[in-house]
Amino acid sequence: MRDLTHEILELIRRTSSDLPKDVEERLKAAVEKETPGSAARGALETILKNVELSRKNSSPICQDTGTPIFYVKYPAGWSTLQLKKQIRAALADATKRSYMRPNSVDAVSDKNTGNNLGGDDFPYIHFEEIEGDELTIELMLKGGGCENVGAQYSMPDNRLGAGRDLAGVRKAVLDAVHKAQGQGCAPGILGVAIGGDHGSGYIKSKEVLYDKIGARNPDPKLAALEEQLTREANEMGIGPMGFGGKTTVIDTKIIGLSRVPASYFVTVSYMCWAYRRRKMTVRGEEVIYD
Amino acid sequence: MREITIPISDDVIRELKVGDPVALNGVMITGRDAVHKWMIETFIKKTRAPQGDDLAVYEALKPVLAGGVIYHCGPVVSGLETKEYKFVAAGPTTSIREEPYQADVMKHFNVKGVIGKGGMGPKTLKGCQETPGVYFHAIGGAATFIAQSVTRVLGVHKLDFGVPEAIWVIEVKDLPVVVTMDSHGQSLHQVIEEQSGKVLQDLLTK
């Protein structure tokens, strides 16, 4: 089997230092909406300067290089055992090269492993066998500050007056945005899962964040709710960094899951503006980065 | 943008108001969860006896912190093997985690400024009035940009806490921040939270 360690290292470098264009464009548009001279506008301007510098220097966009989350989709013939070894080797190398901060801390002993390699769960790697002959590896770096403000609601939620329907989902998500203020490095992107259980809700609410900004759910009802939530979250005026301002949320992505009759969860994963996610595709001899 | 040099005097602190953009210059330290917990337990509440180099580090920190600044930051640092340290990425981390400790640390060491993101709560706001001191908000995630204002790494203590948690002594030039909590009891975070909370209540009744 081909050794992809070097190519995966490049994927990590790009993910950590080169913010995807779709995110950058939204941030640029957001600057124009803020009042000249305001703290909100200053924050966005600094963010954009930082994006440019990190790209130029191959240095981390944010020092919190987060939890590395890999999604590997492979056709028959690849060994997941080997791929896992290669991913781990690339990550340790990326840490040595300062593309990544040593970010894996043993929760019991409090020791930082120094190389981003923890137990089986760190980095998080999801493998899925697929048809066809292309291997893809997607990487997302999910920072701790925004991960901490993720929230799960078990519906109905009486405090919010929110029931087990899309109107209730809306209220839960708006509440989560209000609570996240100041902590998740706004402007952010919302990943929302409706249904599932405690575990799958969080996993799927992150998975939707791999999608492009502006990609809408094929169900028109959910697509409309995605747009409504982005608009209403911005009406709250929390603004970049929580300084007050027009842009609090850049985009919202919703996925509907199956649930058992007794449970109805709404899960919100909050992604900060440092929305680092990249993909590599192995097609024959070629390796393509998006 | 107002330029301020560390150490900062009480007079300068009292002049600062919520919303003021500031460029910071001088020597400061990084400190986050492990450091604050260690300071409180070992030197302030004294629930744990000093061990190893604890006392030596304490003596080294006192002059830096008198009139000084603590930055809530867990940096990416290069040169770990050669000890020729350089800050590569150094944005702020979420400050509210230090809420139980911050005011006591400020008062104990006479710390004039705390840099972080997200703001802090009522205990720290009171600490800002009493010390007096201010809370400076840096731009969350602007790590490479901020690292460029770190001109030198003068040293490191407690590297055994891990790179992000260690106490890095750094010299900065024009580090850009905004005052979001001042020494007069004002907090931008409180204001935004209340205003956005009202909008949320309206939205929830729709």
Ligand code: SF4
């Ligand atoms: S929330 Fe995001 S941008 Fe903010 S510090 Fe964490 S990873 Fe960086």
